Amino acid sequence: MLAYIGRRALLAIFTVWAISVLSFVIIQLPPGDYVTSYIAQMASMGSVVTDEEAQNLRIQYGLGQPVYVQYLKWMRLIAQGNFGMSMEWRRPVTEVIGERFWLTVVVSVASLFLTWVLALPIGIYSAVRQYSVGDYVGTFVGFIGLAVPNFLLALVLLYLGFTLFNAHIGGLFSPELQDAPWSMARVWDLLKHLPIPALILGLAGTAQQIRIMRANLLDELRKPYVVTARSKGLTEIDLILKYPVRLALNPFASTIGYTLPYIVSGSIIVSLVLGLPTVGPLLLKALIAQDMFLAGTIVLLLGVMTVIGTLVSDILLVWVDPRIRLEET
């Protein structure tokens, strides 16, 4: 088991490295270096950057040196918690992202949680009661969930909420608590607003997991050991939950790790539509303004968060299912 976790962790470190390279590429892509665009930015705001300041910035980021040196310097700064300056906001990137990043984490984790909580029982139900009304409803909702891109779903729900109930379903906070400091009331408010975005984000993943769970469980239910257990007089619930479900969990488990990247990806666009105060809208703004340090940092943080999340769910799964431990990666 330790070997397995070790292998996973190694891969995770590798992935983080790959993500950091990609984020660096994004920062480097626009023509000109960071300092020239910073100077231009400052000039357009009416303030002047002295030559000395510019020189200092250039040294700090190693501009003009080979690309790999620049990358290493950037990495070193990040290791110290210095993510650079956001040109558009003229504040350190960490300060700009701040709360928004944690709200992104909250929304993503909530959707992931919802995916698990919904997909498991519905999948089990539609396998056990195959071809029942509930099964058909589940399958139908599943197909809708897979086919409708989540930002369109968000748009439609928003429109329906607006026209039918005259309510604005977007956002994560009520207007009066928008900028309030954290308090119990604000946390409660967040919890009340969370289900709709979490549901929209998790729907596609849920649909997929329901299908996988249903198919696997159906395969298991046809096996002779189920008949044996039943003939020995086990109650139906005990029987199903104890053996076939546990066996069917394996493929289910191995795909759930890929759900988080989907959710994080989707959260960017859905946040824009629903007006959620996550990093999504910030990323879009940064990209349009070519505020590359901010954009690169967001991509990096999202990537790292996904990798950690996936690693955690991988480890949880090993703990749940002993068979994975023995399997090769």
Place this chain on the structure above:
Amino acid sequence: MATPDVALGPTSASLPGAGAADVSKQRIFVASQWQLMWWRFRKHKVAVASALVVIGFYLVVVGADFLAYADPNASEAQRSLMPPQRVHLFDGWRFGPYVYAVKGARDLQSFKRVYRTDPSEKIPVRFFGKGFEYRFLGLIPTTRHLIGVDGGRDAAKTIFLLGTDVQGRDLWSRLMYGTRISLTIGLVGVTMSLVLGVVLGGLSGFYGGIADTLIQRIIEILRSIPTIPLWMGLAAALPRDWSILQVYFAITIIISLLAWTELARVVRGRFLSLREEDFVVSARLVGCSQMRTIFVHMVPSFMSHIIAATTLALPAMIVSETALSFLGLGLRPPAMSWGVLLQQAQNVQTVAISPWLMLPAVPVIVVVMAFNFLGDGLRDAADPYGR
């Protein structure tokens, strides 16, 4: 799709042992792989219906300018945000489709344009009416369109099946052109991912060893990265002065660079399962070159699987392009795609007042669903020994 032109007859039983028909059994034994696949596919009614829907969409791609009746770029402030006009099919008892004329005026209190239909004036809708000039199939210059109204550009005599956008451009016509771009971008993108997927998946599956480990790790890494932020970053870095065509290809490359993993996985799986098959071993033993073994003996036997996987990969491409363009990072106006059209529906307030701006979402959903069902059907059919 391989369509066997043999007259199979209605009784070409695809079920072995259905009835006493020994003949049909015989047919199955001698049928080619494509025939078997077609027989299995035909049984899957939803998939067949989806195939028809997909074909219909691609016909729109081909005939977009014929189906559009108004110049998609002709803007007119006087017709901004006009609601869809209802088409009345029967004039009295006679078939003669017409729409009522619409009068626009500025509301002096809210300064919005308000439209009301004028039931006293009927505008007949003509089939094969005249409109803007274009080249049918890119070859034949013509001005005929599927429908049209008399009066040409006369502002009072117009038809807007799906209403107009903020700039007063006809949404139906724009949707037709958008279909062309959205659906071809998927095809180009999927072709590129297919090349990448087959080459890398093939290497991985055929040679195994270090190449396999390396490629599998790369796939795992790519799959654990949230793609949309990355796409956004790459797309935003495209130079602003690029032409529509350049952006179009850049976007397809960006999308396919990260989307080949699923195809590679399928190809690798097939290679692995075929590598030890008798016919492959014997091909190798009689001295076929590696290239010949792969392309003459192995690839044809899993071609059908690749087609199915490709069909399943297409909707994801279409959605990606729509999402990027919706954010304003993909194709940019004056290019038209579903995503570009949906950009106008970003704002709830706008949508609440003019809900027809959300209509471009309908083809996205329909086509994605159709491709999913079609791909499912193909995948089931591709495995002749499956359940």
